[in-house]
Amino acid sequence: MLWACVLLPQLALDAVLRRCPDPQAPLALVSGPAQLRTLQAVNAAAAAAGVRAGMRLTAAHALLPGLALVEHDPQAEARWQRFLAAWAYRHSSLVSAQWPGCIVLEVRASFALLGPWPRIEARLREELALLGFSHRIGLAPTPRAAQVLAGLRDGLAVTQPAAMATLLDRVPVARARLPDDAGERLRHMGIGDLRTLRALPRDALRRRFGLPLLDHLDRLYGQADDPLAYYAPPDHFDVRLELGYEVESHTALLFPLRRLVGDLCTYLSVRDGGVQRFVLRLEHEEGHSDVAVGLLAAEREPALLFELVRNRLEQVRLERPVVALRLLARELPSFVPAARDLFDPRTRQQQPWPQLRERLRARLGDTAVHRIAPTCDPRPERAWRPLQGDEARIGDAAPGLPPRPAWLLPQPVPLRDPRLRIVSGPERLESGWWDGDDARRDYYVLETSQGQRAWAFAPPGEQGGWMLHGWFA
Amino acid sequence: MGTVVALDSLLAAQTLWHAGRASAAALGEPTGHAALDALLPQGGWPRHALSELLLPADGVGELALLLPTLARLSQAGATVAVVAPPYVPYAPAWQAAGVALERLEIVQATPRDALWAFEQCLRSGACGAVLGWPRQADAQALRRLQVAADSGQCLGFALRDRRHAANPSPAALRLEAVRDAHGGNAWQVRKCRGGPAPARAFALATR
Numbered sequence: 119m120l121w122a123c124v125l126l127p128q129l130a131l132d133a134v135l136r137r138c139p140d141p142q143a144p145l146a147l148v149s150g151p152a153q154l155r156t157l158q159a160v161n162a163a164a165a166a167a168g169v170r171a172g173m174r175l176t177a178a179h180a181l182l183p184g185l186a187l188v189e190h191d192p193q194a195e196a197r198w199q200r201f202l203a204a205w206a207y208r209h210s211s212l213v214s215a216q217w218p219g220c221i222v223l224e225v226r227a228s229f230a231l232l233g234p235w236p237r238i239e240a241r242l243r244e245e246l247a248l249l250g251f252s253h254r255i256g257l258a259p260t261p262r263a264a265q266v267l268a269g270l271r272d273g274l275a276v277t278q279p280a281a282m283a284t285l286l287d288r289v290p291v292a293r294a295r296l297p298d299d300a301g302e303r304l305r306h307m308g309i310g311d312l313r314t315l316r317a318l319p320r321d322a323l324r325r326r327f328g329l330p331l332l333d334h335l336d337r338l339y340g341q342a343d344d345p346l347a348y349y350a351p352p353d354h355f356d357v358r359l360e361l362g363y364e365v366e367s368h369t370a371l372l373f374p375l376r377r378l379v380g381d382l383c384t385y386l387s388v389r390d391g392g393v394q395r396f397v398l399r400l401e402h403e404e405g406h407s408d409v410a411v412g413l414l415a416a417e418r419e420p421a422l423l424f425e426l427v428r429n430r431l432e433q434v435r436l437e438r439p440v441v442a443l444r445l446l447a448r449e450l451p452s453f454v455p456a457a458r459d460l461f462d463p464r465t466r467q468q469q470p471w472p473q474l475r476e477r478l479r480a481r482l483g484d485t486a487v488h489r490i491a492p493t494c495d496p497r498p499e500r501a502w503r504p505l506q507g508d509e510a511r512i513g514d515a516a517p518g519l520p521p522r523p524a525w526l527l528p529q530p531v532p533l534r535d536p537r538l539r540i541v542s543g544p545e546r547l548e549s550g551w552w553d554g555d556d557a558r559r560d561y562y563v564l565e566t567s568q569g570q571r572a573w574a575f576a577p578p579g580e581q582g583g584w585m586l587h588g589w590f591a
Numbered sequence: 592m593g594t595v596v597a598l599d600s601l602l603a604a605q606t607l608w609h610a611g612r613a614s615a616a617a618l619g620e621p622t623g624h625a626a627l628d629a630l631l632p633q634g635g636w637p638r639h640a641l642s643e644l645l646l647p648a649d650g651v652g653e654l655a656l657l658l659p660t661l662a663r664l665s666q667a668g669a670t671v672a673v674v675a676p677p678y679v680p681y682a683p684a685w686q687a688a689g690v691a692l693e694r695l696e697i698v699q700a701t702p703r704d705a706l707w708a709f710e711q712c713l714r715s716g717a718c719g720a721v722l723g724w725p726r727q728a729d730a731q732a733l734r735r736l737q738v739a740a741d742s743g744q745c746l747g748f749a750l751r752d753r754r755h756a757a758n759p760s761p762a763a764l765r766l767e768a769v770r771d772a773h774g775g776n777a778w779q780v781r782k783c784r785g786g787p788a789p790a791r792a793f794a795l796a797t798r
Contacts, residue, residue, distance in 0.1 A: 471670050471696075471717040478698055478708055486699045490682040491692060502682035504697070512692045515683035524654040524685060525678035569776050570650040588681060589650025 120226040120235075120277060123264035124206065124242065125254040126199070126219055131159040133198045134188050136250035137359060137374050144182055147190040148175055158190040188362060195219075201357070201381070202251065203349040208388040209238065214261070214346040220268070222261040222346070235275060249384070258282050260340040266295055279340055286338065287313035294338070297330040312338075355385050355396075355447040364439035368432055371400075371440065375431070376424055378445045383420040392416025392453030398427055400434075401442040409434055412484060414507050415472050416451045422473055429480035496549045497557050498526060498587060520545050521563075523573040523588030533574050533586035537567040546578065563590065606784070618785070620746055623659025627778070627793045631764070632786025636660065640763035640784070641713075641737040641747040645756045649677055651768045652776045653750055654688075655795055660746070661720060662689030669719025672712045674698045675705035677724055706732060713739035713747050720746040734761045756781060 126132070135141045144164035150156045155175035167182045178185055195218075203215040209232065212224035225238055232238050239255055246253045256268030257275035263282055266289060267274040276282045286294075289312050291304045309315050315323075316335065324332055336342035359374050375398070386393055394416045398409040409430050417423060475487050488504040492515035495501050501515070501522075520542075543562030550557045559575035564584065566572055571590035576583055601607040619635025621628055628634050636642055644653050665671050671694055673680060686692055696718075700708045709723035713736060721740075725732065733749065740747035749762065756767055763784040769792060771777040777792040 469715040469717050471715075474711065474715040474717045475696070477711060477715075482698070482700050482704055482708060488697055488699075489692060489695055490680060490685070490697060492682040492686055498681070502679070512686075515686055519683070522681055522684040522687065523650075524658070524681055524688070525650055525676075526681040528679055568648050568651070569770055570648055572650070589678065591650040591652060591654040 119224050120257060120259060121222050121261040121264040122210075122225045122235075122238075122242070123256045123258075123261065123268045124202070124221045124223075124246070125256070125265070125268045126202070126221070126251055127254065128159055128252055129198055129219055130190060130192075130195045131161060132251045133194055135161060137377055139373055143186060144169070144184065145186045145188065146178060148187050149190040200349075201385075202249075204351055204385055204388055205245070205249065207349060207351055209242065212346075213349040215349055216347045217265065220265055222264060225257070235277075239273070239275070260338060261344055261346060262295070262334065262338045263340070266293070266338065269293060269295065283339055287311060287316075291315055295334075297334055300327050300331050303327075351389060354450065355382055355393075355445065357381055358401075358442060358444040360442045361440065364441055366436055366439045368436065371431065371443065372428065374443055375427060378443060379424045379427060380420050382445055382447060383418050383423065386418040386450065386453070389450065390453065391450045392418045393423070393447045393449070394451050395449050396445060396447035398431065399444040399446060400436070400440045401444060402438040403441060406444075407434070407437075411480075413476055414479070416453045417472075417476070418453055419473075422476065426476055426480045429477075496547060497555070498522070500550075500555075502526075521590070523571075523590045525589040525591050527587055527589075530575070530585040530587045533564070533566075533572060533584040535566045538572075538584065539565045540581070541565055541571065544576075547575075548578075559585075561587070620660065621663075622656075623663060624656070624793070624795065627656075630780065630789045630791065630793050632783055636746055637763040637784055638746070639741050639744045641733070641740045641749055641761070642764040642766070643733075643749045643751060643760055643762035645751055645753045645765065645767040645781070647753045647768060652795055653768070656766075656778065657722070657748060658685070658688040658690065661695075662691075664719040664746075665691040665694035667719070668694065670694050670696060670717055672696045672698060672718045672721045674709045674712055674721060674723040675700040675702070676722070702726060709747075709749075710736055710739045712743075713745060714743045716743040716745065718743070718745050720748065722748045722750065724750050726751070730759065730761065737761045737763070 130147055134147065135145065138145065141161070142163055144161065144167060146160045146164050146169060147158040148155050149158050157169065157171050157173045157175065157178055159171050160169050164182060164185060169178045169182055169185065199215045199218070199221065202221055203213050206213045206221050206223045210223040210225055210228050214222050225235065228238065232241065235257060242255060243253070254268045254272040256264045257277070258264040258267050259277070259279045259282055263286060266286070267276065270289065270293060276285055291309055291312060292301045294301060294312055296304070304315060320332060333342065337344040357378060359378055361374060365371055382393065382396070395412045398411065400407050400409065409427070411427055411430055413426070478487050485506065488506055490502050491505045491512045493501055493503050505512070541563040544560035546560055548558045558578050560578050561573060561575045564572045564574050572586055573588035573590060574584040574586045576585070618638065619631060619633035620638050621635045644656070646653055661671050666689065671690070673695065675698065680697060682692060685695065698708050698712065705723065706725055706728060709721065709725060712718050712721045725736065728736070736747060736749060753767060760782070762782070765781040766778045767781050769777055769779045771792060771794055775794055777794040779792040780788045782788055
């Protein structure tokens with residue numbers, strides 16, 4: 119097995135920075151009680167001004183009055199680590215987010231699919247950069263060694279166990295990620311690197327430092343199994359994005375929304391699924407309002423989904439300021455990409471019908487686009503029904519009826535024309551006694567003075583009081 | 592008038608044609624009515640363009656004219672979109688005319704959104720034919736529709752009131768519904784791309 123480790127040195131900060139419209143502005147994460155605010159992490163712009171992590175907030179303010187502050191949230195860190203584990207799951211089936219601040223994944227099994235390590239590494243780096251997370255990557259035959267090597271130098275890759283052992287022997291104890299404060303204590307005892315440490319008698323080590331140190335060493339060198347808690351992807355998507363300020367306009371919501379939809383699509387493509395129904399929850403100081411987005415077929419195209427949410431969002435009136443966005447998708451059906459004929463005469467850049475349909479539905483309403491199907495009811499107003507969605511087959515109408523008009527009026531209206539001529543008829547229609555909508559009519563085909571052919575009915579046995587019900591157009 | 596346009600490109604686009612010389616190839620989409628195909632210079636509906644039907648009232652045979660084309664396109668697997676129809680398309684009759692209802696999509700829209708939806712359907716390239724009723728469309732809006740039909744490569748049919756006949760239109764083909772000598776309905780070509788408008792009217796054989 120070969121393990122890659124993706125170290126995320128500033129996970130909490132990146133998670134905040136990636137939703138900032140201007141990541142170049144100085145920013146710091148703060149924590150601690152109100153009297154003793156301490157900086158947890160600072161971005162590059164703040165560091166350039168001399169602000170450091172661990173500094174008191176008052177000191178930082180003295181150095182840089184314009185410093186933007188965001189409350190540090192330890193839970194957010196864990197959440198983003200899980201998100202990245204989901205992302206890594208597309209490159210490997212064995213992914214672990216067990217250790218804080220890093221993700222390890224087994225890559226040897228993926229070589230056949232994704233190509234040799236340099237190509238996988240380039241791919242990991244490219245995708246992480248797109249997602250907006252700074253990272254260091256290492257590769258080694260054991261997961262712990264990969265973690266240690268990634269911490270030593272970015273891009274360090276060892277594939278042979280023997281070479282790994284030689285390399286590990288030269289690692290200073292303080293940087294070998296030994297449990298608790300063992301590394302620091304060993305350094306004070308004058309033990310420089312791991313080779314010296316391993317040369318010490320195991321019994322004495324165990325008595326002084328306990329079993330975890332020996333376990334760690336064995337697992338580091340691959341002399342003992344390293345059971346990891348592997349990541350299993352959840353079956354729904356739920357990401358909440360706190361805005362940090364009150365938003366009252368749609369346009370200010372679009373930037374974070376684009377990120378959210380992008381994250382959703384990343385998640386979907388990892389699962390090789392699509393989304394059919396999701397809710398965008400706009401959280402206010404008190405309560406929340408929901409924007410539901412429903413599609414007729416599963417989709418996972420980021421641009422399309424973003425445009426749909428945007429269209430729906432723009433129809434919503436923001437009555438109260440929004441403080442957080444949350445995207446919830448519980449139904450994640452499997453995604454079937456649109457199949458195209460090899461010899462399709464239509465050109466490539468054209469939009470497929472499902473995309474156009476969602477576009478129309480987003481603006482015109484959920485029921486705006488439909489198909490029509492005949493039913494078996496003899497009453498004309500019930501002889502057809504609208505049909506939503508993709509139903510493959512449409513049945514045939516009842517056979518043997520006289521010709522029917524192509525246009526039907528939604529409601530019959532009186533037909534007043536002094537020069538009506540009866541072309542054919544009557545056709546007696548008597549039906550519907552069973553559902554209370556009883557109809558007894560004589561249908562005639564009439565010609566109007568303008569040359570139109572009308573389909574009109576009169577009470578049974580009469581030829582007058584015409585009610586227009588359709589046009590033979 | 593700064594740019595010089597090559598004559599060949601104008602001839603190829605059929606915006607310019609030789610008088611008295613019938614176009615050799617049948618470039619159009621067959622209408623399903625042999626007499627009308629013979630009358631039109633392209634031998635059918637102009638492809639990738641907007642055709643305008645000018646009606647004195649609804650229900651004068653506009654669907655009888657169009658249904659054979661829609662039936663053929665839908666059976667061939669192309670989507671046919673009907674945007675904001677003035678009445679309910681009656682499913683049994685459309686099916687009896689041969690339209691594959693699986694491919695017929697009805698788009699309901701308010702008059703304000705109908706023009707937008709019509710243009711979207713034309714432009715997307717997802718449809719084989721699109722029917723629309725642009726009521727308040729001016730020349731500029733029709734021009735947009737014509738360009739949309741061109742870029743979406745589909746047949747666009749704009750059904751409008753006859754009073755617009757006097758106004759110029761960018762549509763590639765304009766047909767007006769008229770009463771013929773026998774009191775029946777006929778279609779008179781008012782404008783067609785690729786040749787002079789024929790003087791004879793076309794009457795549907797059966798109604």
